[in-house]
Amino acid sequence: MAMNPLSSMGAAPDLSFYRETAERRAHAAQGYIHGTSMPERSRLATLNELSNGDFVRFLELSGTDHVLEVGSGLGILTSEVAARVPDGIIFGLERSEEQLEFALQQLDLVSGDMLPHLQFVQGDAHELPFSDASFDVVYCRYVLEHVASPLRVLQEMHRVLRPGGKVFLQEGNIYAVQFDPDCAKFEEVWRQFGHIQEKLGGDPAIGKRLFRLLAAAGFEAVSISLSPVLHRAGTEGFAPWVSVFSDILRTAEDSLAANGLPREETRAAIAELDAIRDRDDAAMFFYWNRAHGRRPT
Template identity: 30%
Template sequence: MTTETATHDGPYVHGYSDTEARRLDDQANTLADLLHAGTAYPPGSRVLEAGCGVGAQTVHLLAASPGARLTAADISGESLARAQARVAAHAPAAEVAWHHGDLHELPFPDGTFDHVFLCFVLEHLADPAAGLAALRRVLRPGGTITVIEGDHGSAFFHPDSPAARATVGHLVRLQSDAGGDALVGRRLHPLLSAAGFSDVTVRPRTVYADASRPSLVEGFTRRTFVAMVESVRDDALSAGLTAPAAFDEGIADLRRTADPGGTFHYTFFKAVAVKP
């Protein structure tokens, strides 16, 4: 979907504004039950959250795994400061070790962690398999990695609109030009296998919003997906991908999917694998 981090591979296409931080928080809170279901770590286990960003997912990890020894890492010092403030506000008793650095160059010894968790990170890496291999090194044999990614190709909606689909396509193109892949969700099984993990399982986590599910219409369709696409307007225009009127028409049509009579569908993919 979108991540909260950046790496040396390229810039974070959504930026680091206060608006983006709020959008990430809305996304994490709206999708917490869907994405975090089944993820809980035993007390005392050593867990690395790679690409913690502003901590939107961190607080949900801590809530599900009291007593786990969490290390949260991110390359953005600004995002890491936001994450520390968020954890202090939402989980003041939690003890978290914070690391400022690139996930490709983690300073931890081999086999430091029992579990690794990353959410909306691989989509921003030019070489996701290399990133996974770097994380595999710091995971102990028998330890698990959990990876959650979106796939913008899974978005479909009513009323359908060529203009809306084209506008989503501009976001996909911008992310590709920045060295990432907004369609990475469909690749999780082969990526994890290529990085040397075993027992790879990938399961879809589907969001469907219509008038009978107003919290998802507001929290996901409007405040997560449409807001995410709308945030790249200036970049899409600067890159010459579209004209202002065409982009705005696409956004207006996306917003109609959140009106009465509209529907919106999106699929996330959650993978769990083991280091042999």
């Protein structure tokens, strides 16, 4: 019998911070903090361009795998992964009708004939519309921070994996971002951004909890790692990555204002980051949390 990775610690994992309640579900139903506007789609496309290659290398894929992406968004990453499993099949599951429509349009326009084994479906990550033991690989990225019950989502991912199948996760801890010189206005607004995300039912620090959650969901051989995002002025990635964070605030401004954060504070934080982006002596430091595990055989 496979053992829970935490069983040797002598106590059940503390998951009290994820007790699913009607209140948490209600808050989560208020919406995705970033929205689904065209500027937000542009931000997501840029984020995909900056981070997809490294993430695809993180996945352990064979050409015949059956793969599921939970929270496929615009479908950009899903299409890239599909190219790595030419003799398999890949599903992208997305809750947002707007995002799903965009993904389907892009598939038809760009690569539908080239990727006949790629399918997008609408659904809820808490109740995956697939039979037990359907996939060899299941992954999600930048999703668990937004869902009502990350543990429930991971339990569903465990259910649809075949015995021995693998799960791969990449999430953030937004409080890990730092700039030099310091950005006091951004730091204050970013802290409030995190509090508002919590109010809406999300978890801005979900990345540091991945080991505990995967273990509680029943996965074994769980490993954790970091994917650093370190750039200085004058390097190719510096300005685009600084803009990722300023654009997060730009596209979330309406949601932040609706939850009590004055627009002038958000705009001052954005201006501060824009100034950092244009300096020749600045640097930024961030990392993504990663984890992978296996369903017991």
